[in-house]
Every structure is written in C-alpha cells, then in structure tokens.
Amino acid sequence: MSFSAELQRIVELGLELRDLSQYENFEAVLIGFGNLPQFFDTLFEVCAASLFSRLETTERLRFAPLYKVRDRQKRPDFDVHSRLGVLSVECKRPHSLVQRAAETFRVIARALHQAMKAVDWPRELRLGVEIMAPLREAPSSLAERLVNLALAGPREDGAEIRHGTVRAFVQLRKSPFCLTDVRFGHDVMILDRDEATGLFNPDFTMLRVVNNGLGHQVAQSVGRRLAEALSQLPSENGGVIVLGDVPRRVADGAIARRIDEPAYGRILAFVVHEADDFHFTYRTYRPDAIQELLGSGPRPLVPAA
C-alpha cells in the first residue's frame, strides 16, 4: 500500500515535533514513524499531543508512560500534566480495514465514471448506484457491466437494475434522486464537468454512488476502538479518548451510547478530530474540569507575525 501527505501537514508536523521534542520520552513517538503501518496513527497522535501541549493550563507532557492495568503493563499515548492534575490520553483511528473499504468506495465511483465516459453516457440520463455489501468482482469489470446493463435496459425513468451486491437506477436528469439516504463520506456525486451547481442538483449530476455497507463497518470499528482505548488507560488518572478520521456523526453516536456507561466513568472527555478541529464531548457532571483545562483555547501552532 502507499499513501501520500499534504505539504501543509508535513510543515505542521515539523512545527509540532519541534514543540513536542522538549517533553519526556519524546523518542517513543518517533518509533511510531519508523513503523510504516503505524505512520498515520502516529501522525494523528502527534497532532493531538500538540493540541494539548498548546493549552495554557498544560505544564508538561509525558509520552508512552508506563502503568499497570489489572496486572498488565499499559502505555497510553501520553499524559498531560496540568494544574488540574494528570490526564491520560489515548488516540484512535478506525481500523485499516475500514480505511481500505472507504478507499475502495472511491475506486468504485471512479471506475463507474470512467465506464460512463467510455460509452459516451447520454446527457439526459443519470445513473444512481447503491452498494449494499462488499463487491464480488473487480471495480472496473463491475462498472463496465453495470453501465452496459443500464444502457441496454428500458429507458424508462427510475428503471432498476440489480447486479450482484449492487443495485442501480437509470433516471432522467430532471427527476429527483432515487437514492435519498444521504450520509457524508458514503455518498459521491459526480457532475458532468466542474461547474458551480450547489449541492444535490440532480440536473447536473451524471452519477451518484452510495455505499450503505460502509457506515455500519465504520460504526463497528469506532466502537471497538473506544473499548481498546479504555483498556489502555490507567484507572488512577482521568482519561481522554481522541478519535480521528471518523465522520463526526458516527463518532458522536458511538460516544453517546457510552458516555453514561459505568465502564467509561473515568473518561472525562471524548474528543473527535474532524476538518482540522477538535470537538470535545464531556460528562455533564464534570464540565468544569474540561472547560478549565481548555481555558481560552490552544495557542496557534504558527506564531503570529
């Protein structure tokens, strides 16, 4: 597998590493970068550590501190020592299996778009595709077969085609979308060309693909990740669990189901990272602790000129 990173993220990484290098056991963070499957987990961990380090209440951080949890050694990602005491923080992203499923979804959408362009798809028609379960064939061959079936079938509005784990609708452009269960991250709309149309404009949309199997997989993975994070945190400190690369809607649902469970009683806050922001959800009986920790917010990563 291969990944690439935005230049901006790499510049931020340099600033974050410089800041964090002053803290205890910083070398433990660097080990994660050397292990390529863990690379993006470590990148996320650094981003979260940087946030906590830039809070005015934070006195110092300690990376990979060693604790005993039920006679087993555990190392949360880092401890935050602040005026409020010590908080242990564990960062989690979805399992790579789910990340790969999301990437496969984008590959399928691209393959369908290519297949439609190859057959000179009629301008007056739109194709809506719903993926209901994992595919049983390569995206390119599925795309070719589905587009040909769509063109060979009846040209009536809303004609349904079923093929393996996929169903598709051929519609006139002027008709509203058949697929209406819109969920961010699991829904792709492809226009004829780059033009400003506003969101959900059926007349300009040649292809819409929805993956209804993905949300369930992500939600399951988030639930497991929260449980793993909990088991990694020591009981003597307040805990914080930080989730990354998860749609906030999914993360918030998983957090809401757990926030009042006694097992998560020592978790002071759940944090979701989305679109360069960290969103805190905390227990209603201890809001003051987190509000005091956050204070007026983190100082900027790039100092003001």
Place this chain on the structure above:
Amino acid sequence: MEKAFDLRRQADREELATFLPSFDRRTIDVPLPLFVNALRDVSDFLGGPDWLVYQWGVVGPVRHGKTQSPLELQR
C-alpha cells in the same frame, strides 16, 4: 509541480520555499524561515526517510506492505 524536491536537502527546501505562499494551487501561510526549518525538523526527527519528497502536489508516497506489481522488475 513536476520537479521533485528532496526535502532532506537544505537546498531543495530553500528552493521550494521560494514558491511560498502558493504550492500547486494550495496556500500555506507560514513565514519562509519557519517553513524551511519545519521541513528540516521533519527530516531530522524522522531520520531522513526516503519518502520525504515533494512532487505533484503531495509529499510521498509512503509505502508499506506489498507494493510491487508482479509485472514490475524485482527491486
């Protein structure tokens, strides 16, 4: 950008910095010395990884696992 910038090299970091604030239609609003030093820090802290190259608008690719196509020559 078609040209590859090896961000492990100071000369390449400085040359890339001359494009500030715009790189491949993306804006990075950072003062030039901070930009160059941040890239140097990434290279130094991470031990000069071979993926630390900027080209075509991204840094990478970072590869792991089986990345070799059976049609490629043995690396």
